[in-house]
Amino acid sequence: MGNALSGKVAFVTGAAAKRGMGRAVALRLAEEGADVMVTDKFARPKSAWAGDEGWGGLEDVVREIEALGRKAASAVASVDNLAECEAAVRAAVGKLGRIDILVNCAGTRGPVGVNIVDGDEKDWRMLFDVNSIGTMIVSKAVGKELIRQNQGGKIVHIASAAGKLPCPGSAAYAASKWAVIGITQALAMELAPYKINVNSINPGFFATNLRDEDATLHSREKGISIEEFRKDEYRMLAGMVPLKRMGTVEDIANLVFFLVTDQSDYLTGVDVNITGGTLMH
Amino acid sequence: MLLENRVAVITGGASGMGRAMALKFAAEGCDVVVNDIQEEKAAEVAGAIRASGRGAVAVRADVSRGEDIRSLVDRAVEAFGKIDILVTNAGAAGGADLEHSDEQEWDRVMALNLKGAFLLCKAAVPHMKERRYGKIIMVSSMGAVRPSISVLAYHSAKAGVLGLMKNLAFELAPFGIYVNCIVPGPIETPFWDPLSAGMSEEKKRAFLDALAKKEVPLGRIGKPEDIAGPALFFASELSSYVTGQVLCVAGGQPGITTDMTFISAPESRSYR
Numbered sequence: 001m002g003n004a005l006s007g008k009v010a011f012v013t014g015a016a017a018k019r020g021m022g023r024a025v026a027l028r029l030a031e032e033g034a035d036v037m038v039t040d041k042f043a044r045p046k047s048a049w050a051g052d053e054g055w056g057g058l059e060d061v062v063r064e065i066e067a068l069g070r071k072a073a074s075a076v077a078s079v080d081n082l083a084e085c086e087a088a089v090r091a092a093v094g095k096l097g098r099i100d101i102l103v104n105c106a107g108t109r110g111p112v113g114v115n116i117v118d119g120d121e122k123d124w125r126m127l128f129d130v131n132s133i134g135t136m137i138v139s140k141a142v143g144k145e146l147i148r149q150n151q152g153g154k155i156v157h158i159a160s161a162a163g164k165l166p167c168p169g170s171a172a173y174a175a176s177k178w179a180v181i182g183i184t185q186a187l188a189m190e191l192a193p194y195k196i197n198v199n200s201i202n203p204g205f206f207a208t209n210l211r212d213e214d215a216t217l218h219s220r221e222k223g224i225s226i227e228e229f230r231k232d233e234y235r236m237l238a239g240m241v242p243l244k245r246m247g248t249v250e251d252i253a254n255l256v257f258f259l260v261t262d263q264s265d266y267l268t269g270v271d272v273n274i275t276g277g278t279l280m281h
Numbered sequence: 282m283l284l285e286n287r288v289a290v291i292t293g294g295a296s297g298m299g300r301a302m303a304l305k306f307a308a309e310g311c312d313v314v315v316n317d318i319q320e321e322k323a324a325e326v327a328g329a330i331r332a333s334g335r336g337a338v339a340v341r342a343d344v345s346r347g348e349d350i351r352s353l354v355d356r357a358v359e360a361f362g363k364i365d366i367l368v369t370n371a372g373a374a375g376g377a378d379l380e381h382s383d384e385q386e387w388d389r390v391m392a393l394n395l396k397g398a399f400l401l402c403k404a405a406v407p408h409m410k411e412r413r414y415g416k417i418i419m420v421s422s423m424g425a426v427r428p429s430i431s432v433l434a435y436h437s438a439k440a441g442v443l444g445l446m447k448n449l450a451f452e453l454a455p456f457g458i459y460v461n462c463i464v465p466g467p468i469e470t471p472f473w474d475p476l477s478a479g480m481s482e483e484k485k486r487a488f489l490d491a492l493a494k495k496e497v498p499l500g501r502i503g504k505p506e507d508i509a510g511p512a513l514f515f516a517s518e519l520s521s522y523v524t525g526q527v528l529c530v531a532g533g534q535p536g537i538t539t540d541m542t543f544i545s546a547p548e549s550r551s552y553r
Contacts, residue, residue, distance in 0.1 A: 188498070189498055192499050192532075195499065242450065242454030242524065243454045248522075251522035254520070255520070255522075257519065258510075258511075258519045262510070263513060265507060265510070266466070266503050266508075266510075266532050267530050268532065269533045270529055273523070273525075273526050276522050276524065277454045277525045279525075280447045280451075280525035280526070
């Protein structure tokens with residue numbers, strides 16, 4: 001347990017999924033001394049992993065943070081809904097006193113294996129709404145509070161390696177994540193005068209609940225169990241990674257922790273690849 | 282304590298960024314080999330680290346010479362038994378625009394800044410492979426990413442460092458050895474002294490502050506300590522899934538500054 005973030009309050013979106021990056025980040029920041037507001041579109045998202053049936057979502061994460069001795073608050077808010085995000089910001093300030101850090105882990109994957117020429121524009125609009133416009137909305141809601149407080153701040157957006165590598169079959173996801181990188185760069189310049197650092201990260205292959213929908217669908221198509229599908233997928237993806245493994249949510253928490261402490265005060269407007277060496281540009 | 286029981290070799294560790302990294306790593310539990318050609322200053326840094334309770338030795342070596350590098354690495358292993366972290370920070374600018382560049386200086390600058398990094402890795406990596414663990418941190422330059430002045434030899438060497446870093450990251454990942462690179466922005470170190478030569482301390486401060494406000498989105502010149510934090514990230518478990526990565530620690534450069542002098546100046550009207 002550390003105290004690098006003593007006295008700080010973090011606002012973490014997309015935090016309700018059991019296997020997700022948001023929950024891992026929220027718990028790590030709490031371990032390092034921060035009080036944490038956790039938000040998610042779903043209070044209790046289901047997990048397709050065996051044994052996760054009893055998962056309590058946001059409420060469980062709040063309990064876990066409090067068990068670490070930190071204060072916690074939660075709100076059901078979708079990042080693409082400004083009113084919900086503004087209410088969550090007010091709730092965070094009301095219950096926890098202030099906001100210093102925003103980590104935006106909210107995101108959705110959309111269809112996998114659907115080429116552009118076969119695509120449905122409804123899926124495209126949905127992905128841009130959540131991944132891109134959601135990034136803008138949550139930056140606006142929290143950013144305004146950081147500016148008002150006038151004490152600096154740290155913002156981290158989770159983009160994706162898919163934003164910078166060709167993604168046939170997931171072009172909408174890729175494009176929506178490229179947008180997150182673009183938003184981050186502009187936001188960093190806009191908020192620099194307020195001493196607010198803004199950076200994004202690009203995760204490569206990670207086994208989180210984001211893969212559940214695809215795993216469920218394609219394991220059924222192949223007539224194998226979801227666990228078998230995941231094992232096959234792991235073997236294939238890990239083989240493509242120089243570090244020879246998929247990433248873990250702890251890896252994400254390690255990088256995000258660095259980006260929200262004073263150790264990265266001179267770093268802003270950058271995107272950091274966290275891919276085990278798969279993406280180097 | 283992010284570097285408990287680790288051993289780091291830091292070239293150019295006598296002053297500036299190298300010194301800041303040496304002190305930061307030691308504060309996080311690391312023993313340090315402080316290499317530099319400035320022997321007295323290197324000894325001072327090593328002394329300060331020992332006084333704080335960690336192990337440190339100062340070793341003189343010219344990183345443009347293979348024999349010097351091999352004996353530096355031997356000395357490190359002799360003193361501390363292993364090498365976990367290697368920071369190839371030693372370097373010096375040189376060269377000019379095309380018209381004023383010459384072959385001799387090109388070779389000299391390449392030997393110091395690019396070949397030196399390669400030779401250091403060649404000597405140190407076998408020790409890292411033995412333990413299937415290594416964290417190599419290279420230092421490049423903004424001139425390799427976004428030149429604002431043409432310094433061909435130095436900027437080309439520093440661009441070469443990026444290629445060296447990525448290839449080594451790819452090659453050594455299966456052995457548990459991570460290779461990453463820092464691109465420093467405007468960091469106030471003795472490296473920049475020629476820029477403010479002849480100025481009083483007051484004038485120098487005013488000059489650097491004005492430059493920063495114009496050129497750096499975060500509005501200030503960097504301190505060596507600003508580099509030490511990102512170096513610690515690369516040296517520690519925090520970079521557990523990050524390799525082959527460049528971090529531009531530059532206060533927001535190469536992004537557009539808030540001043541945006543070119544875009545707002547009358548001269549650029551015809552471009553808008």
